[in-house]
Amino acid sequence: MDLISFPEMSRGSLRAMRQTIDGAFRDFTRAWGETLEAIFSPLQSLLTFLENLLIHSPWILVLAAISLGIWLLSRSWRIVVGAVVALVAIGYFGMWEDTMRTIAMVAVCTLIAVVVGIPIGILMAQSKRTNAVVTPVLDMMQTMPSFVYLIPVVMIFGLGKVPGVIAVVIYAIPPVIRLTNLGIRQVAPDVLEAADAFGSSDWQKLRDVQLPLALPTIMAGVNQTIMMSLAMVVVASMIGVRGLGQPVLQAINQQYFTMGVMNGLAIVAIAIIMDRTTQAYGHRLQKHSEVRK
Amino acid sequence: MNANDSHDIEIRHLYKIFGSESRNYIKSVKDGMTKAELNDLHNHVLALHDINLTIPRGRITVIMGLSGSGKSTLVRHLNGLIRPTAGEVLFDGKDVATMSPAQLREFRRMKIAMVFQKFALLPHRTVLQNAAYGPSLRGVSASEAERLARHWIDRVGLAGYEDYYPRQLSGGMQQRVGLARALANDAEILLMDEAFSALDPLIRVDMQSILLELQQELQKTIVFITHDLDEALRLGDQIAILRDGAMQQVGSREDIVLRPANSYVADFVREVNRGRILEVRSVATPVAANDDLPDFEVKARSKLDVVARRMTSEGVARALVRDRQGTVVGTIDLPAILDAMVNPADAASDAEDAA
Numbered sequence: 001m002d003l004i005s006f007p008e009m010s011r012g013s014l015r016a017m018r019q020t021i022d023g024a025f026r027d028f029t030r031a032w033g034e035t036l037e038a039i040f041s042p043l044q045s046l047l048t049f050l051e052n053l054l055i056h057s058p059w060i061l062v063l064a065a066i067s068l069g070i071w072l073l074s075r076s077w078r079i080v081v082g083a084v085v086a087l088v089a090i091g092y093f094g095m096w097e098d099t100m101r102t103i104a105m106v107a108v109c110t111l112i113a114v115v116v117g118i119p120i121g122i123l124m125a126q127s128k129r130t131n132a133v134v135t136p137v138l139d140m141m142q143t144m145p146s147f148v149y150l151i152p153v154v155m156i157f158g159l160g161k162v163p164g165v166i167a168v169v170i171y172a173i174p175p176v177i178r179l180t181n182l183g184i185r186q187v188a189p190d191v192l193e194a195a196d197a198f199g200s201s202d203w204q205k206l207r208d209v210q211l212p213l214a215l216p217t218i219m220a221g222v223n224q225t226i227m228m229s230l231a232m233v234v235v236a237s238m239i240g241v242r243g244l245g246q247p248v249l250q251a252i253n254q255q256y257f258t259m260g261v262m263n264g265l266a267i268v269a270i271a272i273i274m275d276r277t278t279q280a281y282g283h284r285l286q287k288h289s290e291v292r293k
Numbered sequence: 294m295n296a297n298d299s300h301d302i303e304i305r306h307l308y309k310i311f312g313s314e315s316r317n318y319i320k321s322v323k324d325g326m327t328k329a330e331l332n333d334l335h336n337h338v339l340a341l342h343d344i345n346l347t348i349p350r351g352r353i354t355v356i357m358g359l360s361g362s363g364k365s366t367l368v369r370h371l372n373g374l375i376r377p378t379a380g381e382v383l384f385d386g387k388d389v390a391t392m393s394p395a396q397l398r399e400f401r402r403m404k405i406a407m408v409f410q411k412f413a414l415l416p417h418r419t420v421l422q423n424a425a426y427g428p429s430l431r432g433v434s435a436s437e438a439e440r441l442a443r444h445w446i447d448r449v450g451l452a453g454y455e456d457y458y459p460r461q462l463s464g465g466m467q468q469r470v471g472l473a474r475a476l477a478n479d480a481e482i483l484l485m486d487e488a489f490s491a492l493d494p495l496i497r498v499d500m501q502s503i504l505l506e507l508q509q510e511l512q513k514t515i516v517f518i519t520h521d522l523d524e525a526l527r528l529g530d531q532i533a534i535l536r537d538g539a540m541q542q543v544g545s546r547e548d549i550v551l552r553p554a555n556s557y558v559a560d561f562v563r564e565v566n567r568g569r570i571l572e573v574r575s576v577a578t579p580v581a582a583n584d585d586l587p588d589f590e591v592k593a594r595s596k597l598d599v600v601a602r603r604m605t606s607e608g609v610a611r612a613l614v615r616d617r618q619g620t621v622v623g624t625i626d627l628p629a630i631l632d633a634m635v636n637p638a639d640a641a642s643d644a645e646d647a648a
Contacts, residue, residue: 194413197372198427198478199402208426212417288417288458 029155040162047108047161054100062100063087070273074280079273086269095244095266102233102243103270109165109229113173114222121180121218122206131181138174146171146235154239164241172228179221183214219282223275230271244270300385300481302348302371302514307380309366309538312337315378323379328537340366342539344380348531350481351512355529357519363538364518368484371516372405373397384482402431406475410487412467414459420446420470421455427478438477445473449503465496469503476507485517489524501527522561526550526570534558547575551633568598568634576633577614577623586624587611593622601630 008014054062063084071080090099124131150167157163187210195205211218237245244263251260310318310331318326318337328339340363348354358364369375370382373389382389384404392400406427414423424442429435446455449469459467468488475483485504489497501524508515519525525532526546534541534549534557542554550570553559574593580586589609591600593616604612604627614622 188413190409190411190413191415193374194407194409194415197374197401197407197409197484198430198474199398199400200430201398204430208430209415212415288460 025152025155033156036156037162040157040166043108043112043165044160044162047104047165050104050108051101054104055097059091059096070277074277075284076276076280079276079280082276083273086273090266090269093262093266095247095263098242098244098247098263099266099270102230102245102267105161105164105168105233105236105241105243106226106229106270106274109168109172110222110226112165112169113176113225113229116169117173117176117221117225118180118218121177121221122184122211124177124181125184125210134177138177141170142174146232150235150239159240161241163239164236167239168229168232168236171232172225175224175228176218176221179224180214180218183217183221184210186217187213216282216286219278219285223278223282226274226278227271230267230274233267299383300350300514302350302482302516303381303383304344304346304348304367304370305381305383307341307344307367307370307382308339308378309341309363309370309375310337310378311340319379340538341370341377342537344535344538344540346533346540346543348514348516350514352530353508353515353517353528354531354533355517355519355525356533356535357522357525357529358535359520361537362535364520364535365486366538367535368486368516368518371482371484372401372407402427402478404480405482405484406478406480407484407486408468408471408475408488410490412459412464412471412491414467414470414474416459419456419458420451420462420473423459423470424473424477426474427480431478441477441479442473445477446470448476448507449473463496465492465500468492468500472500472503476511480513482514482516485515487518487520490519490521497524504528522565526565534561546570547572551575563636565636566598567636568601568630569596571597571633573597573600573612573614573625573630574616574622576629577625578629579623580621584624586621587613589613590615591625593617597630597634600625601627601634604630 009017066087067080067084070083071077074080087099090096120134124134146167149170150163153163153166157166191209191213192205195209200208233241233243234245234248237243237249244267247263248260248267250256251263308319308322309315310322312318312335314335315337318331318335322331322339322342328342331337331339344367346354356364356367366375370377371389373392377390380390387396387400389397389400415426418426421439421442424446425435425438428438428441433441443455446452449472451466451469451473454462454466459470462470468491471488489500492500504515505528517525517528519528526549529546531543532546532549533543536557542549542558544552544554547570549558550562550565550567553562572594573591573596576597577593587609589604589607589612591603591612591614593614600612604610611624611626614625616622
């Protein structure tokens, strides 16, 4: 008996299997593709609207609005000044439009990740069974090479923004789900008992106790989600998402070193701004834990 | 008012077994299976064993026991945080043990408040918001909730601290917030689970005084859990002693100190400073018809040590005991006071040593 080569399925049946599955998926795409596109079209409109708003408004207004937003979240002049300097440099080096597209993309992806992810995290924290089902799915989403799920997404939606958003959200949503779950589970049991003893309903307990106490942890998840969406911009540019990823991709193909580095640094700059801003916001949420008045 | 809707809390034949199949073993336990057997054979824990207790309205009932005696488990049956394996907890004609979740929520919002050993305040809310927690859950308007909260914060002596967060306060102050939060609920029943056990001794005595002072006026039905005998004797109108999930004795502080029901309770009260606990009326001898009465008078509810001090400093050996209405309860003399202040068990062992 041959112990060296592994006993494989015959090539014929393997091919037949692949063809059957591919065929079935293609049929599914033909039958449902347009419906799915219609369902996701509001996403397309939202993203386009935000992009246009950022690109076609006077740059000085955009810069002012972004600075104001950062100030409101972080209450830190250092972060605001750093952000303004970085954005002015980005604009001066001719990357303003691509940067705005990337910011719009990350904003929409983060919004979706939060809107979808936090409720899933809450459900996981409430029920052991949901936790047992969702955890392996999250593991898969985080380890599956992103190119693999780009294939079916592109088959259904074609190239463009919507498949880009879907791919980014799949890649970036796990942290916000996991940390929402963790944050709620970490709430001290004696505080929960007090909430019960005073007659809280489940909803009141969630609203008054669990979510507020989990919020700093949830914010850490949102921060991770933003970072991961930014990391995914370059990959998403392969399926037609415009923004800072595209020039990077172009630079790889044509070996433009400076172009690659500049756009790469722009991504890093945005990442640092968003990271510091959300972290500062997370710290502010924990103000009550400071000992001094 | 008929007997069925009494505002006393009646605990009847209450059993609690912890474990996944507790209901299967309740019959064996009622038929005499012991705690150790249940644990060894079936790996279930018998936490409460046939508890019967009447908690009178408007008084402080202290449930005392060492850790693991089941006292915290017992108090959680009163507001349904723990459901019994068998038995009833009756209040106002209803059985807390069989309430639906919605009924329980209503009961907890309107009738029963709780103070916790580890305070269990909401760390992200200010003192004011913490105190307003109960009313806000009841759906009271925000302004009314705030008014209630301010009132009770003031009553527990925390005025000026409304905008502090719990973590900025000392343990004693945090527990005042816990007390204000419970009182703001305006509930008839107040459960206090080792409420002062985490505090320093001096602060603890302070908090006991605040509680006694508030109770003078509020007359709530208070169930106070403690492992500290001094605390139990100071606060309890009625004291229930629990050991290994079984009730050892229920009675007044005089009952517990002078007439311990068994050797466990006797050991427990052995180190007690009896002079500070016992009132003269409990050791006064009734007056015979032709007795000549002493001129020196003491109040019936004065403690023995206070009376002894007064009598020695005045140089009298015998005193007349009168209650608040002025009725003569009896007479007392110094040897009787001294005798009552000494624990009989200690006296006996000393006599043996001397012989």
